[in-house]
Amino acid sequence: MSTPNERPLRADAVRNRRRALDAATTLLAEAGTTLSVDAIAKRAGMGTGTVVRAFGGKDALIDAAVAELLEPIVKRGRELRNGDEGLESLRAFMRELMAFQAAHYAVSDQLGGLDLPATGKLRAELVEIVAGMVKRARERGEIRDDIAPAAITALLGETAFAIAKASNDTPALADAFITVLFDGLRPASG
Template identity: 35%
Template sequence: MSPRADAARNRSAVLQAADDVFVEHGVTASTEEIARRAGLGIGTVFRHFPTKEALLKAVYEQRLERLAARASTVGTGNEPLTWFREFFTDMATTSAEKLILADALSDLRMDADPEVTARLRSAVGALLQRAQAAGAVREDVSFDDLIALLIAAGRAAQATADARTRARLIDVILDGLEPRG
C-alpha cells in the first residue's frame, strides 16, 4: 500500500473510531481511547488532527456530508410520503448524536466548513422541494422550518429514553408537515 493510501486509511479509521467513541462516551472522551479503538498510535491521531477540537469538527463535518449524500439519494422507489417520513425519522433519531457534536463545536466557537454546510443545504433543500412537489409536505414549509423541526425532533430524542415516545413525537411533527386536506 502506498504511503498516501495508508495515510487515507488511517485518517478514515481515526474518524470512524472518534465518531463511535464520541457517541458512546461523549465529547470529553480521550484521544487515547480513540487511537486504541482505531488500532493506531496517539501520534498518528495527532498527525491527522492536531487538536481534539479539529477531530471533533472533522467528525461533525463527516456526519453532515453523509446527511447531504443521503438527502441526495432519497425519493426513489417508494411513495413520496413514505420516503420523506423515513428520511425525517432517520435524521431525527440520529441527530441527537450530531447535536452533541454541534453543541461541543458551538461551545468552542467553531463552525462547520461553509462548503460542507452549503452542500447539505442544497441537498436537503432539493429533497424538501421534491417532497413538496409530490404532495408529501406542505408548500409553506421552508428549508429553515424543516431544519428547525429536525433539530427539535433530535432534542426530543435526546431527552426521551423511551423509543415509543420518541416515535410518537416524530409522528406528531410529521403529521404537521403534511398538506392540509
C-alpha cells in the same frame, strides 16, 4: 478524491490515522467522556504527538471523525431525494435522521466551540436535502401551503436534532414526533 496530489503517506502513518479516527469516534459516542487529545491517544494506543500530527490538530481530527459518521446518512438523503417519492420520502428520511440522531446523541454534546468545516458542510447538505424534499412535496400538494417552506424545513431540521437525547430514553418518541409533525403538515388542515 480524499488526498489528491500529496506525497503518499507511509504505511504506518495511514494505519495510525485510521486508528486515531476510530478512537475519536468511540470516545465521541460515549456520553460524559473527556474528549482530550491525550484520551484519544491512549484509546488509540499511540502517543499524543502522533494523533495530532495525523490530522494537523484536534479540531481537524474531530471534524474528520464526525464527518465520517455523518457521511452515510447524507448519502441516504441524496438517494431518497433523487428517487423522490414526495412526502413519503420526506417522512422516511426524517425517520432515519431521527434514528441516526438518537444513536449518536452523545456526539453533539461535545462539539461546542470546535471548528468543524467538513461537518458543517455535511450538515448544510442535510438541510438542503430536506429543503428540496419539502419543496417537492409542496408542489405536489402533499403539505399545507400556508407556511413558508423555509419554516417547515427549519421545523423539521430542528426537531430532528432536538429529539436526540430525549428519544434515547424513550425510543418510541421519534414515532410520536413524526406522527404529530406530519399530521400537522397536511394540507387544508386549518
